[in-house]
Amino acid sequence: MKSISNQNGYTLLLTLLLVVIISGFIGTLSFLTLTQQKQVEKTDDRLLLSDITDMGVEAYKAQVLNLFFEEVNKAKLEVSLLEKDLDFEKNANDIEDYALLTIKNKILNLTKYPPPISDNIKYQLDKEPIITDSGNNLLVTMYISGLVNNKTEQYLVKFKLPNNIYNITVTKDGSTGESNESFVIPPNFEDTLPTPFPPTENDLCPSKKNEWFSGIICNSSSPFDIDYLYNSTVYLTKSSTFSNANNNNYGKSTLYVNGNLNMSNLNSNGNISFYIKGEADFDNLNNAENVIIQGTDNASFNNLNNINSLSIMLNGSGSFHNIGGQNFTLYTKGDASFGNINNLSESNIEVRGTTVFNQNIQFKNVKSHHVDSSLAQQIQLDNTIMIFESSLSQKGAFQLKNNSKVCIRNSSSLGMLDIDATSKFYIKDTSSVTYSLQGGSRLPIILDSTKFEEFCTLGSSGDSEGQNYEVELDGSINLISIENQIEYDIQN
DSSP: OOOOOOOHHHHHHHHHHHHHHHHHHHHHHHHHHHHHHHHHHHHHHHHHHHHHHHHHHHHHHHHHHHHHHHHHHHHHHHHHHSOOSTTHHHHHHHHHHHHHHHHHHHHHTSOSSOOOSBTTEEEEEOSOOEEEEETTEEEEEEEEEEEETTEEEEEEEEEEEESOOEEEEEEEEOOOSSOOOOSSOOOOGGGSSOSSSSOTTOEEOOOSTTOOEESOEEEESSOOOGGGEESOEEEEOSOEEEOOOOOTTOBSEEEEESSOEEEEOOOSSSOEEEEESSOEEEEOOTTOEEEEEEESSOEEEEEEEEEEEEEEEESSOEEEEEEEEEEEEEEESSOEEEEEEEEEEEEEEEESSOEEEOSOEEEEEEEEEEOSOEEESOEEEESOEEEESSOEEEOSEEEEESSOEEEEOSOEEEEEEEEOTTOEEEEETTSOEEEEEOTTOOOOEEEOHHHHHHHHSTTOOSOTTEEEEEEEEOTTOSHHHHHHTOEEEEOO
16 A cells, blocks of 8 residues: 655745744844834934024024124214213213113024024024123023924023223323323224234135025135125125125124225125225225225225214224215324215214325315324315314315304415304414405414414313213123133033
8 A cells, every 4th residue: 555745834834934944034123123213213313403502602692792792893983973071071971871781682683583594493482581790791582492303402691791891090280281181092903803813713705696695793814705794793705896786685694804804895785894904905996885995904995885883993094085984984094085975974084194085065064173294175064073283285265154163273374264254274373274254254362372272272171171981892892702611511
């Protein structure tokens, strides 16, 4: 009898066993893969969260520092425009108090929730900043968070902002003689650029064309697209040229330039400052508003029409052509040359070197002081003070109206004087001054040395022991010292 062997059962059993083993292997492998992927995603989220939080800290830091220096520069400019009389100290302190109050209010009104960077990725200000007075500083405390995919990281950031912008010294002065006072208080030109320059901890500025950079502090070795600059501080390490800067969106920024600067078509929404260690050439500053320019060398300016609050401080000489508008502050340690001044008002001019007015001038509510010799054409003054410490050579009509005052200290040659009943034209008795008179004009007034000093010394109040005021701007107020005192503390 034959034995029959059937293998089908064994084959089926073996197949099922292999299927179970392979399925188990695949399931284990899938579990391990998913676990590893989740760990990678968690790591990526943590890194991204740290970057986003740092981005928020830097953005809010830039906003605080920029608004602080904007108000400090405004206060310095306003103090330089004050008349140095018995109310000077009170008025200067009031300006400082208002600047500090404005700084506090602007910090308290910072945007808490900026637009998100993308879905589920953003940074924010968690609560209203806390501002307290701490000795000589305003202590600003901010809680800034980054958020990525419902995960958060929070930093506590503390700023120490100086609350003493300048110091005022009052001295008694009963002396006579030539005055060294000034209608415009010059800055310390040695502090035009911060030290070290540029600050080593700053990043490089964006270099792509049409790339906005807003609310940042950065260094650059070459010109950038200034049309896209807003609410930022830039340190330029080389001479630079900018042309056709005519985007009205840029502004509220400060540029420090270690070299020469050439700028054309400066049309912006204002609040922009230039600090230049070198020569400067500005063409088309029409409609300039809340602009500060400080330079250590010579500079030229063309087309300054319709200006409103433009301050130019030069440690060298300057040339100025086509000027008109209001709230113009000018200081030149060297010579100054002017062409076509038309309807300039509410302004202060201080020229320590030689002054040349190449064309007719029209001043209204202006104070103008000229230390070295001056050359002028036709002059029309309306409620204006002009003091000439040296000789004046002037041709054409010299008209004074509405409480204007002119002082001539040294020998001069003048054109035809036309002085109305409300105005005064003082001449020191030791000077030889030639002139002619328009019919109906008031005569000039000849004063002895004592009376001349009483009526023509800048800042005199009529008291024989007049008070002189010196304003020392706080040299510790600079970006580096403030940044070095910022404290960072991670909260979670």
